[in-house]
Amino acid sequence: MNLQYSIIIPVYNRPDEVQELLESLTKMKGNFPFEVVIVEDGSPNTSEKIIDAYKDKLTLKYYLTENQGAGKSRNYGMKQATGNYFIIFDSDCLIPEGYLMAVDCQLKKHYTDAFGGPDAAHESFTDVQKAINYAMTSLMTTGGIRGKKKAVGKFQPRSFNLGISKKAFEKSEGFSDLKIGEDIDLTFRLWKEGFETQLIDAAYVYHKRRADFAQFYRQTNAFGKARPFLNKRFPGTAKITYWLPSLFFIGFIISLLGTAFEIYLGVLFYAFYFMVLAIHAMIKERSLRVGVLSVIATCVQFYGYGTGFLTTYFQKK
Numbered sequence: 001m002n003l004q005y006s007i008i009i010p011v012y013n014r015p016d017e018v019q020e021l022l023e024s025l026t027k028m029k030g031n032f033p034f035e036v037v038i039v040e041d042g043s044p045n046t047s048e049k050i051i052d053a054y055k056d057k058l059t060l061k062y063y064l065t066e067n068q069g070a071g072k073s074r075n076y077g078m079k080q081a082t083g084n085y086f087i088i089f090d091s092d093c094l095i096p097e098g099y100l101m102a103v104d105c106q107l108k109k110h111y112t113d114a115f116g117g118p119d120a121a122h123e124s125f126t127d128v129q130k131a132i133n134y135a136m137t138s139l140m141t142t143g144g145i146r147g148k149k150k151a152v153g154k155f156q157p158r159s160f161n162l163g164i165s166k167k168a169f170e171k172s173e174g175f176s177d178l179k180i181g182e183d184i185d186l187t188f189r190l191w192k193e194g195f196e197t198q199l200i201d202a203a204y205v206y207h208k209r210r211a212d213f214a215q216f217y218r219q220t221n222a223f224g225k226a227r228p229f230l231n232k233r234f235p236g237t238a239k240i241t242y243w244l245p246s247l248f249f250i251g252f253i254i255s256l257l258g259t260a261f262e263i264y265l266g267v268l269f270y271a272f273y274f275m276v277l278a279i280h281a282m283i284k285e286r287s288l289r290v291g292v293l294s295v296i297a298t299c300v301q302f303y304g305y306g307t308g309f310l311t312t313y314f315q316k317k
Contacts, residue, residue: 003107005034005100006083010073011091012040015047017208022054024094030101035059037077042067070159071175071182078169086169090160094122094206102202103163112196113168114187116157117203121285125208131293132209132216134281135301138294141277154191155199159183160207168195181226188234213296217304224308228316246306274298 007025011018018038025036036058040046042065051062065076078086087103089095103115121133135141157163159175162183172189175182187197209216224245231238255266274295282291 001108001111003085003104004083005032005103006078006081006086007034007036008074008077008081008086008088009036009038009091010041010070010077011038011043011047012067012070013043013045014091015045015050017091018047019050019053021089021091021093021095022050022058024096026054026057027097028095028100029097030104032100032104033059034100035061035082037061037081038063039073039077040064041070041073069177069179071178074159075169075174078164078166078174081166084166086164086166088159088162088164089205090207092208093119093160094208096204096206099203099205103200106198106200106202110198112198113165114157114190114195114197115163115200115203116155116197117161117163117200117205119161119207120204122206122208125206126211127287127290127293128212128297129208130285130287130290131281131297132213133207134285134290134294135297136209138277138281138284140280141298141301155197156184156187157197157199161203161205163200163203164190168193171195178226180222181230184226184230185233188230188237192234213300216297217300220301220304221308224305224310225312227309228312232316242309245302246310248302249306 009018009021022036028034038047038051038060040048040063046064048062048064051060054060061080063076063080065073068076074088085107099117103117107115119133119137121130125133159182164186168190171193172186172195174186176185176189178185190197209219227242231242251266252270255270258264258266277298278291278295280291281294282288285291285294
């Protein structure tokens, strides 16, 4: 199959990020002609000057639209694209030079109409960004469901690094009106239509995510709130693992209360877990500070997701 790639990037008030992303795309290896479609989602601070600087280096299309949200912007970009396979990135990503080679090789070996890839921390990231990346991707925190091949069964691609064929896009009509969880919603609808998804573990991106823990909390809290809604919309997709952050948070509170009755087993368990996690993150990132910050990031993630999940779950009950 002759795959022609269109890279779709929705953006809102992020010209600096767009510049870094486009610069990384100019270094792409392999003989894979591709176009880049950027949709400016009603941004007051546009990327127009940045786009002009890269028109001689990349095949670029640039569209200014009214603010409609990331999902609808992605749909708009895919409608304007000329390729037959769309690759969607968030604007806060840097793309490794071997990305398209990894995608093209895997799709020719095992074709699916959608795929997702993992994310990693670039050496230029701040210590907080590296800690957040660790919390989001480590086997010790999320079970590796966001990028460890051995840890996943049927993979649910995330919109910061997602591929979808033109055929699947037209059949599914793309992203829905959901503001959070729209990528998972799309995956479930693709499965319902009979399309397959896969994880291409070699097709990773460097995803900056949030710059501080307050923003990271708001993001994970929103993810947690979205999950019960998705479980209700798609019966049969709920898993016990979705409860784990909430149970972790509740167990931590109970263990602290237990010390009032001289019961220290729970506190010792959490202390041991955090110590092992810090050591693992420190070794992985070769930084003591990132190791310590990874413990904080993990706590923020579990608390944010867990409380968000419980809030929506009991509201629906």
